[in-house]
Amino acid sequence: MAGIEMRADLSLLVNALIAGDSDQILAQARAQLQQGEHADVLIGRIALLAARGDTDGHPTITLAAAALLSRLLHTIPQPLEGEILPHERALPLFLQAMLVAAPAVRNGNNQQLTLPAPFFPSQLAEGDTVNAALLRAINNNDQAMTERLLLGLYGTGADYRTLQIRTYEGISTTFQRTGHPLQFAVRGFQILDALEWGTHTPAILDWLSPHLPIYPNSDEPAWVKAVRTYFSDPTHSVASIRTRIAIPNDMHALPLRTLILSDADTTQICQGVSHAILQDHASPRAIGSVIALAAADILEHVSDDDRALFLQTAHGLLFAAASRLVFRQVQDVEALPLLFTAAAYVNALQKEVATQTSASKTPAPSTTHVIGGGLIAPAQLETLNAQLHSQDFIGALHTARRYLKLGYDVRALFATIAINAARIDASTDQGHALQIVQAASEEFMAWPIHLAETNNEPFLVVALRAAAFGKHHPLLENL
Secondary structure, three states: OOOHHHHOOOOOHHHHHHHOOHHHHHHHHEEEEEOOEEEEEHHHHHHHHHHHHOOOOOHHHHHHHHHHHHOHHOOOOOOOOOOOHHHHEEEEEOOOOOOHHHHHHHHHHHOOOOOOOOOOOOOOOOOOHHHHHHHHHHHOOOOHHHHHHHHHHHHHOHHHHHHHHHHHHOOOOOOOHHHHHHHHHHHHHHHHHHOOOOOOHHHHHHHHHHOOOOOOOOOOOOHHHHHHHHHHHHOOOOOHHOOOOOOHHHHHHHHHHHHHOOOOOHHHHHHHHHHHHHHHOOOOOHHHHHHHHHHHHHHHHOOOOOOHHHHHHHHHHHHHHHHHHHHOOOOOHOHHHHHHHHHHHHHHHHHHHHHOOOOOOOOOOOOOOOOOOOOOOOHHHHHHHHHHHOOOOHHHHHHHHHEEEEEEEHHHHHHHHHHHHHHOHHHOOOOHHHHHHHHHHHHHHHHOOOOOOOOOOOHHHHHHHHHHHOOOOOOOOOO
């Protein structure tokens, strides 16, 4: 699939992005999709150009969210009347991605990708390792050496998972800028997933590397220092998981939800995660899912009237979802500290939110009567789309619950939510609406089968709220 889109001529679209002409961007976006090309790969190609001029990071990960969400669109059934062609279905997500990309593409237009000389593993001193060298570079804010080491691994022909695990290990017990370095790493690698790893890898590594090192006088909170202190004690090693032969018992991850939402301190949180891994034999994926659910729980206490606080608090879910996704990509024990960092962050966040708001939980709709929607999937999705477009969150949640109860395709549900999130002007929220819907949808659909008795509806609620509220972009209002 990727090979087809790699041969697509994007020159007219890129020219429109550089010019910043919204009407031309819309026309060229529509023209590209009408050729039957896949939106996710096209977005990935534009993301490579945008990354060159994206020093902030948000545009690139918003493009990643749009690319991954566009993969769900084919699951939406045709409406009861008429027909929606694939290119029409994909247009809102694709156009929003192009509008997000435009400033970064323009900034990087005259910049050549200039890479530093790779630092190969063979150049390390005897007894030194890439792991240790990368940790030093990140902790010493050595951006150049961070990139050189990653490019050195790439240059050896190392498996792409080696690049991932070395990156994740290097930042596993660091926390800056509300967790964005991990989000950039995970979502940046998802762009490479959309394009297929290979010659595109250096461009993403060049974009990512400046975001990984710890800045001087960084804003690292006290709790992350407690996480590092916990792991500096050899008695807290989790290396024994390498030789464990017991079958994972994911049910034992559930107590972490209560612990994380309590007044426990960081050390107690770390002890709880360690116990779940080593004594209770819960799988890292299940632990990551439970941490993400706790992050979604916190958002229920943030009023819809305070959009800024909602987006700020949603960073807990974005970070937790990224840490859970790590264990879908790699299984290495070196990544396990990320679970401790994520749990500690969500715990600290819920304490902070408790002091900022006394808002009641998001109201749930009545379960006694439903107006509209019918019984078949297309009718319900059309109703949901209309409710989200009119910011009727209560009605949308009611419809979504009914849709799921009838056993319809959950992918189509989140694809419909994503289309509505794409209408929100990403320039007003740094693309967070799309990022939140992506994270919530991934967590909902990846919920462990052994935890099926536990209600994971908070993910759905977060996605609906992200898509329902926010300022619509005038170009996307009626698409």
